[in-house]
Structures are given as structure tokens and as C-alpha cells.
Amino acid sequence: xxxxxxxxxxxxxxxxxxxxxxxxxxxxxxxxxxxxxxxxxxxxxxxxxxxxxxxxxxxxxxxxxxxxxxxxxxxxxxxxxxxxxxxxxxxxxxxxxxxxxxxxxxxxxxxxxxxxxxxxxxxxxxxxxxxxxxxxxxxxxxxxxxxxxxxxxxxxx
Numbered sequence: 001x002x003x004x005x006x007x008x009x010x011x012x013x014x015x016x017x018x019x020x021x022x023x024x025x026x027x028x029x030x031x032x033x034x035x036x037x038x039x040x041x042x043x044x045x046x047x048x049x050x051x052x053x054x055x056x057x058x059x060x061x062x063x064x065x066x067x068x069x070x071x072x073x074x075x076x077x078x079x080x081x082x083x084x085x086x087x088x089x090x091x092x093x094x095x096x097x098x099x100x101x102x103x104x105x106x107x108x109x110x111x112x113x114x115x116x117x118x119x120x121x122x123x124x125x126x127x128x129x130x131x132x133x134x135x136x137x138x139x140x141x142x143x144x145x146x147x148x149x150x151x152x153x154x155x156x157x
Contacts, residue, residue, distance in 0.1 A: 038095050039094045039095045039098040040091055040094055041074065041087075041090050041091060041094050041103040041104060041105045042102070042103070042104050042105070043104070043105045043106075043107065044073070044104045044106050044111075046111050046113060049073075049104075049106065049111075049114055051066065052066060052067060052102075052104070053065070053066060053067060053071060053073060053104065053129060054129070056117060063134055065129050065130070065131060065132075065135075067102060067129065067131075068102075069100060069101055069102055070100075070128075070129060070131055070155035070156065071101055071102040071103065071104055071155075072090070072093075072101065072102075072103045072104070072126055072127065072128055072129070072147075072151075073104045073105075073106055073126070073127040073129065074086065074103065074104065074105045074124055074125075074126055075106050075108050075114075075115055075118065075120045075124065075126070075127070076105060076106070076107060076108065076124050077107060077108050077123055078107065078109070080123050080124065082140065082141040083123055085141060086124050086141055086142070089142075089143070089144045089147065090105075092144065093144070093147060093148070093151070101155050101156070108120060118137065119137075122139050122140065123139075124140065125137060126138045126139075126142065126147075126150075128150060128154045128155055129155075130154055130155050130157075136154055
């Protein structure tokens, strides 16, 4: 009698805990999918800039965009308050516009030659690079709405 009672309790506890264990196992997979969809701006060195955006050493007299899709290049510094305020907005836009535009970041302290070539004297400075037209530069902090407007007018008209 006691054996049947103990077996009944064990079976009942298994029935109640099995669905909970199954939920715990599927939860990380859902989080992984969310992370996979999140796109972050990519940090560029001078060499990467020359291959992904424009090779100003090869064609110094004209702008020739090399990217597969339009891009924004954020010239920033880690110590810059407005740059730190802009960073999460650019991360959101990188995810929202994934596959439509690329967002790159250039640290002016690590890549001073790139900053000098584009005349960056104040940060943040954003370089908007459309596929066929000339690039446009904006200096200073821009909120998300202003960036979305610039994207729709300059990069994805």
C-alpha cells in the first residue's frame, strides 16, 4: 500500500514538473533568436574604411562609394557625451534598417587620419553615404526622428 502511494506521488510530481522543465529549455532558444536579429553598428579601422566605404587613397580626386548598401559613418570618441547619447539611437536604427543600410563607427582618437580627411573638427559627426550621390555630413547630436528623416531623404529616397 505504501509503495503504491509513493509511486503515485512521484508520478504526480513528474507530471507537474515536466511542463515547467520544457518551458525552461525553450526559453533560451527564443532569446537567441532575438539576439540574432539585433544588428549593431560596426567599428571601422582605416583599412576597413578603405575597403567598405571609399578608397580615398586610390581615387583622391573623386568620391567612389564601395558599399553594397547606403551607410552612415559615425565619427565619435568614447569620452564625448553627445556621442554616448547618440550610440544607442544608432544601435536601434541599425536593427530597424538591417539589410537596407549599414551603420559604421570610427573612433577619432584611434583613427585621427580618417577624421582629418573628412574635416571632422567636432563630434559627433555623421557621414551619410548614398549609393550614387555625393556624401553629406552632419555635425552634432541628432535625435532618432532627425536621423530617420535624413535616412529617408539622403540614403533611401
